[in-house]
Amino acid sequence: MIAYFVACYPNFEKSLEIIKKSIDAGVNICEIGFPTQEASGEGIVIKNAHDHCLQRNVTLKDTIKLAKAVRNYNNDVGIILMGYMSNIFKYPIKNFVSDLASVDVDGCLIVDAPHELREENELRNLMNKKNLSLIKLVAPTTKEERLKKLSNLFSGWVYSLNFSGISGSKSANLEDVKNMIKKIKTYTDLPVCSGFGIKTPGDAKKMTQTGCDGVIVGSSIVEYIGKNLNDTKLPKNVGNIIKTFVEELK
Amino acid sequence: MIAYFVACYPNFEKSLEIIKKSIDAGVNICEIGFPTQEASGEGIVIKNAHDHCLQRNVTLKDTIKLAKAVRNYNNDVGIILMGYMSNIFKYPIKNFVSDLASVDVDGCLIVDAPHELREENELRNLMNKKNLSLIKLVAPTTKEERLKKLSNLFSGWVYSLNFSGISGSKSANLEDVKNMIKKIKTYTDLPVCSGFGIKTPGDAKKMTQTGCDGVIVGSSIVEYIGKNLNDTKLPKNVGNIIKTFVEELK
Amino acid sequence: MSTEKIKNSLKTGSDKDGYFGEYGGIAAGENLMNNLEELKKAFEDAIKDKKFLDEFAYYCKHWIGRPSPIYFAERITKKIGGAKIYFKQEHLNHTGSHKPTNTLFQVLLAKRMGKKKIICESGAGQHWSAAAATAAKFGMPIVGVMGKIDCARVNQNLIKAKHYGGKLKIVEGSLREAITAAIKEWSNNPDYYYLIGSTCSSSPFVDIVRYAQSIIGKEMREQFMELEGKLPNEIIACAGAGSNFTGSIFEFLDEPEIKKVVVEAEETAALTNGTKGIQQGMVTKFLQSDDGSKSLGGSSLGAGIMYYGISPQLAHLKDIGAIEASAASDKELLETYKLVAQNEGIGISFEPAAAVTEALKRAKGKPKDYIICATACGRVEKDLDVIERLIGKDFE
Amino acid sequence: MSTEKIKNSLKTGSDKDGYFGEYGGIAAGENLMNNLEELKKAFEDAIKDKKFLDEFAYYCKHWIGRPSPIYFAERITKKIGGAKIYFKQEHLNHTGSHKPTNTLFQVLLAKRMGKKKIICESGAGQHWSAAAATAAKFGMPIVGVMGKIDCARVNQNLIKAKHYGGKLKIVEGSLREAITAAIKEWSNNPDYYYLIGSTCSSSPFVDIVRYAQSIIGKEMREQFMELEGKLPNEIIACAGAGSNFTGSIFEFLDEPEIKKVVVEAEETAALTNGTKGIQQGMVTKFLQSDDGSKSLGGSSLGAGIMYYGISPQLAHLKDIGAIEASAASDKELLETYKLVAQNEGIGISFEPAAAVTEALKRAKGKPKDYIICATACGRVEKDLDVIERLIGKDFE
Numbered sequence A, B: 001m002i003a004y005f006v007a008c009y010p011n012f013e014k015s016l017e018i019i020k021k022s023i024d025a026g027v028n029i030c031e032i033g034f035p036t037q038e039a040s041g042e043g044i045v046i047k048n049a050h051d052h053c054l055q056r057n058v059t060l061k062d063t064i065k066l067a068k069a070v071r072n073y074n075n076d077v078g079i080i081l082m083g084y085m086s087n088i089f090k091y092p093i094k095n096f097v098s099d100l101a102s103v104d105v106d107g108c109l110i111v112d113a114p115h116e117l118r119e120e121n122e123l124r125n126l127m128n129k130k131n132l133s134l135i136k137l138v139a140p141t142t143k144e145e146r147l148k149k150l151s152n153l154f155s156g157w158v159y160s161l162n163f164s165g166i167s168g169s170k171s172a173n174l175e176d177v178k179n180m181i182k183k184i185k186t187y188t189d190l191p192v193c194s195g196f197g198i199k200t201p202g203d204a205k206k207m208t209q210t211g212c213d214g215v216i217v218g219s220s221i222v223e224y225i226g227k228n229l230n231d232t233k234l235p236k237n238v239g240n241i242i243k244t245f246v247e248e249l250k
Numbered sequence C, D: 001m002s003t004e005k006i007k008n009s010l011k012t013g014s015d016k017d018g019y020f021g022e023y024g025g026i027a028a029g030e031n032l033m034n035n036l037e038e039l040k041k042a043f044e045d046a047i048k049d050k051k052f053l054d055e056f057a058y059y060c061k062h063w064i065g066r067p068s069p070i071y072f073a074e075r076i077t078k079k080i081g082g083a084k085i086y087f088k089q090e091h092l093n094h095t096g097s098h099k100p101t102n103t104l105f106q107v108l109l110a111k112r113m114g115k116k117k118i119i120c121e122s123g124a125g126q127h128w129s130a131a132a133a134t135a136a137k138f139g140m141p142i143v144g145v146m147g148k149i150d151c152a153r154v155n156q157n158l159i160k161a162k163h164y165g166g167k168l169k170i171v172e173g174s175l176r177e178a179i180t181a182a183i184k185e186w187s188n189n190p191d192y193y194y195l196i197g198s199t200c201s202s203s204p205f206v207d208i209v210r211y212a213q214s215i216i217g218k219e220m221r222e223q224f225m226e227l228e229g230k231l232p233n234e235i236i237a238c239a240g241a242g243s244n245f246t247g248s249i250f251e252f253l254d255e256p257e258i259k260k261v262v263v264e265a266e267e268t269a270a271l272t273n274g275t276k277g278i279q280q281g282m283v284t285k286f287l288q289s290d291d292g293s294k295s296l297g298g299s300s301l302g303a304g305i306m307y308y309g310i311s312p313q314l315a316h317l318k319d320i321g322a323i324e325a326s327a328a329s330d331k332e333l334l335e336t337y338k339l340v341a342q343n344e345g346i347g348i349s350f351e352p353a354a355a356v357t358e359a360l361k362r363a364k365g366k367p368k369d370y371i372i373c374a375t376a377c378g379r380v381e382k383d384l385d386v387i388e389r390l391i392g393k394d395f396e
């Protein structure tokens, strides 16, 4: 199971605590989003969490610090950063890659960086050299020919978008997802993980029938955090929620 | 002295009474204006009097009735109607002329009927046949050539406008008026009366120095009536005002 | 003004006394007679002066943005099913109506006459804002007169005119009272140029305004020949006093096979319901009381077509059967506005909505190659708030 | 697109990856990549199709009212004393700005692609009302997105768009947020056509909008050759993201002797004060925080030029010295509006006032035969209430 967290949401300490409890609950990969105003792929839930963090001046640097703390806590869990090119470009790219490597993160996933973007190429090349994965996405609208091209660039695992649209906006059609996973798998042996529209453990369970190798849960966790920002038991409760997902996925 | 009255202002009886008292006070010619919405040559004072009468549905017919009553009261005073073509045209013209003749009025003066207007020609011809005068106006802007043409049409007397503009709006420049009267008199032997901008007996007195044969007082009388509509002594008081003018003009 | 002389041509303008048949003439005070004569001479002189006409054409093109295009209203045509409906897009002119063509012509004339100041009246404020813009362009001071009733509903035009530098005088009433008051101002200041906004009042104003606006029909001829290879079968335009309509049809007056339909506001349809009279400086049809002392007529949403009189030339042309007259109600104006906005993406003001209303009625069932051209003489901005208030919910 | 091939021509559009030098590209989500590819192919196809181009030209002429004229601002020129100042009168286009040329081109493209619904963003509401009008004309449903800040001040545009049948979604913020939100809507509905309003976002949008708008410069060439027998020495236009400016100068890109000056709002002058970054689907200059997570910049009266980014093509052209950049303050916009209204009788909106401000500065002291052309890309209506509130008393 892959869980998406907004870095330092609601703050560094609690965020770290939440991720720790999630790892304890059995999360396989932590996707840590770094906040940005852009967030053009995000629905209102994740967008609000980003805005919360931006108001508190959370930066990509802070996110990397958080990732480092997570790695210190657990050596086996997968850690990838997720976000938009804006922050990475300004970091700038070279430093971003060396910092990623130095905190022993596994890779990252950029929402708005197709391989047509030269800056993506630059980032990917540097990451490859450091054995870091630049996770690529496949969308339902991705045509066969493009998928073929993309498959040469896959690294780590493949993020399969369950529908075209922004996070948190729709539910996935199981049959469509199944066909898509199948199609992707004809081009790659890497794990294919299914994301978008998975809100409940029940959704996650159903998704396993599509042949995917993992599911990504985002908005529903972020939403829970957003609704319980001041709850002192928040990390523990998130852990429990993760547990219900992990149980269903066993 | 020529005095301008708005017909039936403030009502038939009072208006008649005012005119009677004015005749008693020595007015030579009564100019009786028939009310109309048009009133494009009138300033705010006379316009308001017209509107007052229109609200009470005073018509040209009522005006002729009033003229008749004035004639019954006094056989010698000059009586001319004054107004706009609209009402006469609708009367219509033929009936207007025969009614004028039948109540023994001397003539009429139309503000918006130059001799270029065919309907003026029709009216003038009919009036000529009945020995009624269609009083013509001369303005400071009237060119020599036109004055010459006009002089062939003069009848009764000539209304010399002291300034270009609407009634009650300005004061006259004595020197200009003098020159104008002189010019008019080179073309006609008829009396030339001077109108517009004569507000006080003093104004009237001064005006006599211009060589005119009579002065026309309008707005200042109408204004006085307008300010004392409900005064029971109104006719008498108007008479007294007229008297002050007449005294000055002796 | 037409190149070929046609026997009994209707395109000759008024006769030597300023009449069109039994209508028109000069019903003005003696103190304005010299001005009118001077104006007539200046006008007749000017239109023989190639340099003057070139200047007019130059500013028509560069400042106003003429020619205004003709536009095939394809979706409405399909919806109605019948004749091809075209708009002559006068609303694309600078200031948003046909008015600046006239104000441009007359301000140039005023300049040529050496006048130093301009006075004008306005109904919908379209003439006022166009006149003020033109006066600003040529650095002339300008005073305008409008009725209180009109001012309230065309506020944007007043602000624009103010920004152009125009000084506004507000009088009780509507366009009728504004014209009377403007004439009074002119009487008081005969050295001003009186810039009338439509084909009304004494001669030679009707001829002057018609002359300026007849560029509309001239453009139409060229444009239809280019686009359709033939002229429209019917030309329809709205009229307050009639400059837009006269400008649209004058070019075609000697072509009786082209139907010409003028559309008034139902509440002030002087051509249809008026009687002959003499007011406002002219002999024409008016909505008036039997004794001629009062004007009649209700209130229309179309501020610019809410006039109780009509151009004397149009009264004459209707009498001799050269044009037809119709009228549109407020309800129709609103419906037509909506139809045009939603189907053609054009926001027309209430006045042209009257013309388009008539075009829709006449198009129905006509053959597919029958062409009806309605002049779209104003854009919606000045009426937008009123529309939104009255039928805004229809669009939700 | 140019008839002669010039070595190292700047008129070639973006390179195969959608870049202009180091700016541009595609920074979009995977779920939009197919759309962008499809769009690029459709665009490249369409502009090779004579029938399509003829249709575009036809509606440009008849619906929009193109060509917009050039206008010699004689009195301002005299007042300033120096170069001849011309306006390219884009405000005379239907809907009152340069925007409909682009919306027309893209709606025709959307139709050609078989799209059934349109989505767009808007800043000043000019693009929104132009887009809604165009969609209405072709019977296409349309959804628009605007920021709350902008909605409040351009209310007339919103009402007009509503009357044309457009459905508006209001989001927090201004144009930046509107673009982001519109892109999100598009992501959710990849079967829609995304009708962008300016030369920004991912390739091929910059090329598409530039293609449509470059008609401005083409007309200018013809018009100046006809009227002056030569081209202007300087062309000045304002920019939000840059469609109006790019459209004005593209035609002349290979003529370095013609100066090209882009004017931004002082508060959001991305070209002058921005830093390179990747946001809003493109690599370009932005006013942004050092870490790229936030946009910077204040608020300008010119709603349409209040954008924290700039066309990537313009970022490139500035880097290589092919264009110059300047900026105008709110105070200057108001002063220039007043000057133009009072001296030329033209009510321009705040955006073109930025361009004219710069033209005035540059005209001073230049030789009398030096020509500066400023694009007057909007009329005042949408800004009228704000102006009246701020400086209404100046006109009394």
Ligand SMILES: Cc1ncc(COP(=O)(O)O)c(C=O)c1O
Pocket (backbone or CB within 6 Å): C097, C098, C123, C124, C125, C126, C127, C197, C198, C199, C238, C239, C240, C241, C242, C243, C244, C245, C303, C304, C305, C349, C351, C352, C377, C378, C379
């Ligand atoms: C938009 C518009 N159309 C038409 C008219 C009617 O005027 P006319 O009859 O002179 O064409 C007006 C008058 O103000 C107007 O504003």
Ligand SMILES: Cc1ncc(COP(=O)(O)O)c(C=O)c1O
Pocket (backbone or CB within 6 Å): D097, D098, D123, D124, D125, D126, D127, D197, D198, D199, D238, D239, D240, D241, D242, D243, D244, D245, D303, D304, D305, D349, D351, D352, D377, D378, D379
């Ligand atoms: C009138 C006007 N001018 C200029 C602009 C700036 O847009 P662009 O930079 O695309 O020309 C806008 C944008 O809304 C506008 O409304």
